[in-house]
Amino acid sequence: MGAGRKQSRGTKTFLCITENESRDGTGNPVRHTTQPDTRSYNAKIGIWVCLAAEFMLFCRLFSANIFLRMRATH
Amino acid sequence: MPQEKNEHGDPMEGSQGVGSTVTARESGHHEHQVELSWWRRYVFSTDHKMIGIQYMITALFVTLFAFGLMVVMRWQLSYPGKPVPVIGPLLTAVFGANMAPGGVMTPNLYNSFGAMHGTMMIFMAVVPALFAGFGNFIVPLQLGAPDMAFPRLNMASFWSYFVGVVIMLVSFLVPGGAAKSGWTSYPPLADIADTGMGFEPILNGQTLWLIGMVFNITGSLLGSINIIATIIQLRAPGLEWMRLPVFVWSELVTAFLLLLAFPPLESAAILQLMDRLFGTSFFSPDGLVVGGRPWPASGGGSALLWQHLFWFLGHPEVYVTILPSMGIVGEVFANNTRKPLWSYKMFVYSMLAIGFISLLVWAHHMYMTGMGQSVSIFFQVFTIMISIPSIILGTVLLLSLWGGSIRFSAPMLFALAWLPMFGIGGLTGLPLGYSASDMVLHDTYYVIGHFHYMMAPAALMGLFAGMYYWFPKATGRMLNEFWGKVHFWMTIIFFNGIFFPMLIQGYAGVHRRWYDGGAGWQMAQPVLWLNHVMSISAWILALGQIPFIINFFWSIWRGKKVESDNPWQATTLEWATPTPPGHGNFLHPVEVYRDAYEYSVPGASRDFLPQWEREESRVAEPKLSSA
Ligand code: HEM
Ligand SMILES: [Cu+2]
Numbered sequence: 001m002g003a004g005r006k007q008s009r010g011t012k013t014f015l016c017i018t019e020n021e022s023r024d025g026t027g028n029p030v031r032h033t034t035q036p037d038t039r040s041y042n043a044k045i046g047i048w049v050c051l052a053a054e055f056m057l058f059c060r061l062f063s064a065n066i067f068l069r070m071r072a073t074h
Numbered sequence: 075m076p077q078e079k080n081e082h083g084d085p086m087e088g089s090q091g092v093g094s095t096v097t098a099r100e101s102g103h104h105e106h107q108v109e110l111s112w113w114r115r116y117v118f119s120t121d122h123k124m125i126g127i128q129y130m131i132t133a134l135f136v137t138l139f140a141f142g143l144m145v146v147m148r149w150q151l152s153y154p155g156k157p158v159p160v161i162g163p164l165l166t167a168v169f170g171a172n173m174a175p176g177g178v179m180t181p182n183l184y185n186s187f188g189a190m191h192g193t194m195m196i197f198m199a200v201v202p203a204l205f206a207g208f209g210n211f212i213v214p215l216q217l218g219a220p221d222m223a224f225p226r227l228n229m230a231s232f233w234s235y236f237v238g239v240v241i242m243l244v245s246f247l248v249p250g251g252a253a254k255s256g257w258t259s260y261p262p263l264a265d266i267a268d269t270g271m272g273f274e275p276i277l278n279g280q281t282l283w284l285i286g287m288v289f290n291i292t293g294s295l296l297g298s299i300n301i302i303a304t305i306i307q308l309r310a311p312g313l314e315w316m317r318l319p320v321f322v323w324s325e326l327v328t329a330f331l332l333l334l335a336f337p338p339l340e341s342a343a344i345l346q347l348m349d350r351l352f353g354t355s356f357f358s359p360d361g362l363v364v365g366g367r368p369w370p371a372s373g374g375g376s377a378l379l380w381q382h383l384f385w386f387l388g389h390p391e392v393y394v395t396i397l398p399s400m401g402i403v404g405e406v407f408a409n410n411t412r413k414p415l416w417s418y419k420m421f422v423y424s425m426l427a428i429g430f431i432s433l434l435v436w437a438h439h440m441y442m443t444g445m446g447q448s449v450s451i452f453f454q455v456f457t458i459m460i461s462i463p464s465i466i467l468g469t470v471l472l473l474s475l476w477g478g479s480i481r482f483s484a485p486m487l488f489a490l491a492w493l494p495m496f497g498i499g500g501l502t503g504l505p506l507g508y509s510a511s512d513m514v515l516h517d518t519y520y521v522i523g524h525f526h527y528m529m530a531p532a533a534l535m536g537l538f539a540g541m542y543y544w545f546p547k548a549t550g551r552m553l554n555e556f557w558g559k560v561h562f563w564m565t566i567i568f569f570n571g572i573f574f575p576m577l578i579q580g581y582a583g584v585h586r587r588w589y590d591g592g593a594g595w596q597m598a599q600p601v602l603w604l605n606h607v608m609s610i611s612a613w614i615l616a617l618g619q620i621p622f623i624i625n626f627f628w629s630i631w632r633g634k635k636v637e638s639d640n641p642w643q644a645t646t647l648e649w650a651t652p653t654p655p656g657h658g659n660f661l662h663p664v665e666v667y668r669d670a671y672e673y674s675v676p677g678a679s680r681d682f683l684p685q686w687e688r689e690e691s692r693v694a695e696p697k698l699s700s701a
Pocket of ligand 1: 258392393395396438439457458460461464499500501503504506507508512515516517521524525528529533
């Protein structure tokens with residue numbers, strides 16, 4: 001067959017990927033082209049965003065601890 | 075099809091396609107078409123659409139459950155101390171004779187229902203449905219992306235949320251019942267609740283609440299990382315920032331709020347867990363006396379610390395519930411007025427402003443804690459400031475109606491009703507924003523009325539609007555319009571029947587969380603009859619959801635089939651996919667040529683110009699792309 005793309009209807013799931021995409025090891029479509037206005041790759045953005053969350057998390061944990069230490073009377 | 079096919083996918087296979095269209099080949103011997111096993115397709119799916127549907131179904135179930143809790147509580151509020159009809163024996167059977175003797179709700183049972191109603195509605199129903207459900211399903215489609223940026227992370231976030239839900243549900247069945255300290259879990263009450271005689275050390279309501287919340291928050295964090303990375307990275311060529319559909323913008327702002335505000339609550343939950351399990355005293359102050367005896371904790375902690383950590387999340391969280399629904403309403407408005415939003419830019423900037431300011435107003439929930447004047451002024455100023463972008467946003471929507479040829483379809487009815495509900499919710503917030511007037515209104519039913527106008531009529535109207543609007547894309551069939559309208563009128567009338575009297579009762583001073591609905595308070599007597607109005611409205615509202623539930627299931631299999639991939643004649647990219655979209659979404663690489671809402675462009679032959687069409691197409695009706 002070759003030409004054209006098969007697409008699922010109903011319950012059948014076929015992977016449908018376009019020219020500048022491929023699948024990763026578990027069948028997920030991945031796009032190869034990078035975003036022109038960020039010139040970055042997904043994982044890099046993801047890690048930075050994740051770091052922001054971790055920063056908020058641990059800041060609060062440590063500051064709560066310091067707060068407790070400062071106020072504790074015994 | 076043998077399922078192991080998907081296991082030997084070669085990552086670079088796709089780029090070997092010859093020419094511009096040839097990539098998919100015969101499924102038998104080539105990995106491009108992979109049929110996944112049932113488990114991988116419906117349960118441990120990494121397809122953003124299936125995950126969106128999983129989120130949505132779980133969240134709708136939780137919504138129904140948490141609504142059910144309130145339907146029972148409304149009986150106690152109207153007829154304090156009388157056995158609950160119909161399900162009274164069930165309550166006794168499930169929660170035991172000391173929680174519901176003879177079908178009567180005890181204060182403990184009432185408190186646990188109340189706390190769990192709030193917790194489940196906010197954290198596990200409205201936000202997962204609107205932010206995660208629609209976010210997962212719609213955002214990648216509107217971006218022209220094949221999937222989320224991190225599909226497996228996406229699956230992890232759903233399952234983390236799901237475990238949280240299960241823990242919350244299980245906590246009803248442990249000795250002593252589910253958490254009873256309100257959705258805010260204020261210590262020191264929450265530190266000491268559900269401990270001692272008759273409670274297990276870990277399997278008790280409050281501890282399970284904390285553990286469930288940690289799972290839920292982790293899921294939300296993973297989800298928001300994914301949404302942000304997807305929106306930044308996976309926009310189709312040509313889809314510049316100012317061409318994004320407003321729903322995508324709303325999801326981006328929401329994701330940032332979750333990302334920055336949820337971690338403090340997660341840390342707070344972990345600290346409270348340590349207080350309860352390991353004897354620390356982050357939140358229990360010196361000299362705490364419980365039941366006449368000194369509480370065995372070293373003290374030195376601060377209950378206010380919890381309030382700060384909680385409301386640092388808590389306030390942004392309320393915008394997390396409303397922002398995605400604003401986005402949905404924007405989409406539905408543009409589509410059904412057949413003209414561009416009155417000012418797309420103002421809409422977007424307002425959402426950005428709301429998102430930013432909402433991180434700076436949390437202590438308006440704490441005016442009564444005795445904060446100093448300058449602190450209080452800071453929070454008053456920012457709280458009142460946030461109403462400016464809110465009003466701009468409402469105005470944009472209102473002006474968008476002007477001169478439009480409005481289609482009163484079911485989604486549009488819900489979206490139209492969203493506007494006045496949001497108006498009432500916002501205006502009732504203003505007196506709460508000034509500390510002088512908040513002193514009298516704090517912790518009354520007025521506050522309950524205020525926030526329910528935002529979270530129930532407004533946020534849920536957005537949910538339903540999105541449901542009726544995008545259902546055809548997900549299933550290939552329309553929801554029934556007539557029953558949609560019945561559902562709409564039942565919902566809007568009885569929502570107001572429940573929540574408007576709350577404002578009146580609150581003015582009369584009726585306190586929130588009173589187990590007898592104010593019956594024991596002399597000053598409340600003139601407004602007590604409103605309890606019946608509210609309760610009956612709540613019960614009829616429950617009946618009013620039956621048309622929706624039947625319509626939903628009936629339409630999945632029997633509904634009217636869509637005749638085109640773009641049944642609403644919309645302009646945004648999700649309608650360029652086949653119906654329903656397969657794994658990978660688009661049949662051709664998409665490119666974007668214009669702004670999001672080019673409706674009724676002068677000189678065009680149709681009243682809409684889709685983002686993905688370079689030239690105006692001469693075909694009158696787009697056909698199904700995948701017959
Ligand atoms: C438009 C501007 C708004 C203003 C000025 C405002 C102001 C306030 C203030 C000052 C309080 C604290 C009242 C008290 O406890 O005494 C409050 C409570 C609350 N608001 Fe708003 N609000 C606004 C919008 C919203 C929105 C959009 C939502 C949700 C979608 C919301 C949800 C809530 C909730 C859930 C509470 C009560 C939490 C609790 O104590 O359990 N508010 N609001
Ligand atoms: Cu607030």
